[in-house]
Amino acid sequence: MRPPRGRDLELGMGRKILRRDVLGGAGLGVAAAFGGKGAFAAMAEPSPQDQPGYYPPRLQGLRGSHPGSFEQAHALRDGAQTLRPLDTGEHYDLVVVGAGLSGLSAAYFYRKAHPNARVLILDNHDDFGGHAKRNEVVLGGETHLANGGTLEIDSPRAYSAVADGLLRDLGVDPITFEKAYHDRNFYAQRGMGLGVFFDKETFGEDRLVAGLPNVRDTLPTVEAVDRFLAATPLTDKARADLRRVFVGPVTAWPDKSSEVKKDLLSRMSYEAYLRDMVGVGPSALNVLHSITKGEWTVGIDAVSALDCWGFGFPGFLGLNLAPGPTDRMSFTPKGYCQGGSYVFHFPDGNASLARLLVRALVPEALSGKDAIDIVTARTDYAALDRQTSPVRIRLSSPVVSVRHDGPPNAASQVEITYLRGGRTYGVRASKVVMACWNMMIPYLCPDLPDGQKAAMHELVKEPLVYTTVGLSDWRAFEALKVASIWAPNGYFSSLYLNQKVAMGDYVGPTTPDRPTLLHLTRTPCAAGLPEHDQNRIGRSELLATSFETFERELRTQLAKILAPAGFDPAKTISAIIVNRWPHGYAPERNFLWEAELPDEALPQTLARKPFGRIAIANSDCGGGAYTDVAIEMAWRAVAELG
Ligand SMILES: Cc1cc2nc3c(=O)[nH]c(=O)nc-3n(C[C@H](O)[C@H](O)[C@H](O)COP(=O)(O)OP(=O)(O)OC[C@H]3O[C@@H](n4cnc5c(N)ncnc54)[C@H](O)[C@@H]3O)c2cc1C
Structure with missing residues (x-):
């Protein structure tokens, strides 16, 4: 890379962060x-x-499917x-x-x-570990852990006796661990929550708006939704559209039964449903476009409305759909956490499950005795x-x-x-x-x-990128009252601060002036095409993207989003791991195509x-x-x- 100049210099492109991404001897051949x-x-x-x-x-640099x-x-x-x-x-x-x-x-x-x-x-x-990949970063003398791939021990179905039995064999009890180790209020007690970044190119103005109520897991109050919408740079029409999506009521198909409505929802994309049945205009659709990407790797144009209802996305209040699945759903309604826990995860995600399995298979390689001390146990690769x-x-x-x-x-x-x-x-x-x-x-x-x-x-598996960024502090996030951010149309469509899961000797994030890790998700795809064509294009893009491009994009995006709090990417970013998965999620059947x-x-x-x-x-x-x-x-x- 040539010495950085101009904007690159301000972003910190030349700063010393460890970029070693190939281990000695593991080269191509x-x-x-x-x-x-x-x-x-x-x-x-x-x-x-x-x-x-x-x-x-x-290791840092390009990980996941690494060189x-x-x-x-x-x-x-x-x-x-x-x-x-x-x-x-x-x-x-x-x-x-x-x-x-x-x-x-x-x-x-x-x-x-x-x-x-x-x-x-x-x-x-x-x-x-495959997708169960551990990212380990030492920041300010502390070890911080993140998932380079799979995070949650979850499933839309109830865990079978086989899967549940293996977790028990390994000493993993997600529900008990959820209560004992996961501090769900860590950020909320500092007044930090979910924000949306409205970008100038799409919405006419760069503006981060904090305080979007959690519309997936709970029914938000009308007041909280109105407060959020009033702070956005959106038109009155777009605000009214989003209000209808978040708190209803939706009056589509008044004479049809729940069963018929579900069938209709299974045959249209979430985007088509919101546009044609809820009357949501282009500007509000732009805000929502990428909310499905983390779960399905594609935007709302390529996921069925029924699956989005099952997953708990908003826009269905007033439809009076009966609880319970249909044959054409990949999600049991609100049943996302039936297996394991949607809340608890190990600090390195399911890398801990892989490590527990390795300990059971090759005990000399990983010392320790239980599913708590596995978090800080160091693998002896030579064993x-x-x-x-x-x-x-x-x-x-x-x-x-x-x-x-x-x-x-x-x-x-x-x-x-x-x-x-x-x-x-x-x-x-x-x-x-x-x-x-x-x-x-x-x-x-x-x-x-x-x-x-x-x-x-x-x-063929679906492409996505989980990027882990080491920050020397998270004061800007605290000042802006956000712990996670949706970025419709951003290079990375969502980001969030490492959650507080303290297990055994592992502490995780502590105070805003101390280091932490930030996660950013990108799912390259091409809106408007059938899902698997979108994935094909995204996969090629992913393999052709250099680490330098990922780095420049994330520094630029963070500088823009956090600018009102004076965030300086050159000073605050001290580590970058791009977990690139051209072959990520196993494909599921998409009945839209x-x-x-x-x-x-x-x-x-x-x-x-x-x-x-x-x-x-x-x-x-x-x-x-x-x-x-x-x-x-x-x-x-x-x-x-x-
Ligand atoms: C970014 C990401 C996030 C995810 N999040 C979750 C989550 O939160 N919860 C969840 O339940 N699931 C999640 N998943 C899904 C995850 O894929 C599965 O849960 C599970 O971990 C897959 O395990 P696997 O062994 O089937 O496949 P993999 O993890 O892909 O393992 C297969 C292994 O085989 C290797 N391999 C391939 N070809 C060869 C070859 N020729 N020779 C030798 N080895 C080869 C691969 O490189 C890989 O290491 C996520 C996946 C990704 C990519």
């Missing part, structure tokens, strides 16, 4: 590992995770051929491909059923892949081929090829669980039936069929981007292998 065009002699490299000081949770983790997969997709593997001579009872929550759960369930089994888990990232351990976790090792050593129904074992540090290696296993991204499996297992491969190709199908014809049902000694897991083949789905798919896959 793409050309070296593949044959064909561009192949060159393989280099032997020591295993990165065994090197002293290896500790990926503290070095995805290039090989893209090369394979584009037709690269792997070199003949070096035979490690290793044989396992089970190899698991993918060390996300599903893969780790699969290893756990398998070992529970076969206590003497030897298991190898392979993952392409430099850390375990993850020891020859003496019955369970081994091998990182920075993308799998490129998984094939039976004969016809699938008669084969005696499976040969697994993976890349590491520029070399190609082979191991063998009696059984395999593919807990990696399903859309990739056809390239790894080309012998799968064509129908199954076609189904897997449909299960996709046909209703019986269960047996759904792509996820077809994708998860066992194939000889290989079973399929990952949340993808459960059709839902949730912890419980990842766990249940693992359990089923293990049960199929017997």
Whole structure:
């Protein structure tokens, strides 16, 4: 990067923040590992995770799908051929491909059923956990934690006995933890709440307005809504529209039954519903456009009105919809927290679940005894892949081929090829669980039936970015009375200060003059297109965006939003982690564009069929981007292998 000048200098683009985003030895090695065009002699490299000081949770810069983790997969997709593997001579009872929550759960369930089994888990990232990613930042001598991906132990469905049972095995009780460790009033008692940033380009003026009542979880008072709206730069018409959305009444379809109304809502987008049935004009729609992005990665134009009602978004007061779901809903009404807790989360999100699973599988790697001390326990990465351990976790090792050593129904074992540090290696296993991204499996297992491969190709995950920013203080937020902000049309559509969850030795945010972490969410998409086309465009954008661009955008956005409190991004920002997930949420069926199908014809049902000694897991083949789905798919896959 050239030395910053002008506006870049003011924003602090040249300031010293740690930008190291590739661990020693975990580099690309793409050309070296593949044959064909561009192949060159393989280099032997020591295993990165065994090197002293290896500790990926503290890395900054581009994380999530970090450089070095995805290039090989893209090369394979584009037709690269792997070199003949070096035979490690290793044989396992089970190899698991993918060390996300599903893969780790699969290893756990398998070992529970076969206590003497030897298991190898392979993952392409430099850390375990998949989307359950820990961001650890030291600010002013204090350790601060955040989730680089999945945060809440939640689901729109009630947790099954399997998923609930695993949480219990790990000592996790979300409801009890919610009361004991999560201080819900931490910001409210300082008068801080939700604000909306109205930007000049869209609304004619840059203005942050604090005090938007929580319209999702509770019914706001008319007075609170009016107070908020009066402070906005909106026209009278837009204010009246939003007032109707927030506090009603809506008088659409007066003669239709609740059942018919729900059916109608399931066939129109939230945007179309608000526009056509509630009479909301373009300006008010602009305020609301991005509120669905955090949950669905797309704006209100691509999410059904019924799902938005189920999720608790406003605009339905007066419709008198009966409680209870319909077949065309992905959410049970207001049932978002039926599994786990919508309030409690570990300070590093579900990375703590991944770490608890790793502790259960490889106790030498993570000391401690319970689901409280896991928060501050430090992983010994060198212990993850020891020859003496019955369970081994091998990182920075993308799998490129998984094939039976004969016809699938008669084969005696499976040969697994993976890349590491520029070399190609082979191991063998009696059984395999593919807990990696399903859309990739056809390239790894080309012998799968064509129908199954076609189904897997449909299960492409949705893109999003969680950015964690270290701040030396949060005085500007306190002065402006905001702890979280919606930014309609902002580069990042929402941001919030780290919540107060103090567990064991972990303290989290304390006072406004002390450091904390800020989360920002961006879901790149292209409004107006069907959801999966929007995702495709967003994914390309994400992969093409440099860290420098993310950094400049977030500094610019924060400077603008917090300007009235004199926020200086050059002085206050001391760390940036961009958790980039081109393959984020598992796709769910969107009835606005996709046909209703019986269960047996759904792509996820077809994708998860066992194939000889290989079973399929990952949340993808459960059709839902949730912890419980990842766990249940693992359990089923293990049960199929017997
Ligand atoms: C930003 C974000 C926020 C989320 N928030 C929540 C939340 O709050 N609550 C919730 O319940 N869910 C949330 N989710 C959904 C989350 O995806 C699931 O809950 C769950 O963690 C998925 O686990 P998984 O093991 O199925 O997949 P993943 O976590 O994706 O794990 C699969 C692993 O396989 C690896 N892999 C892929 N290909 C290969 C290969 N060829 N070789 C080796 N390894 C490979 C991947 O890199 C990855 O590490 C969120 C997801 C994202 C991205």
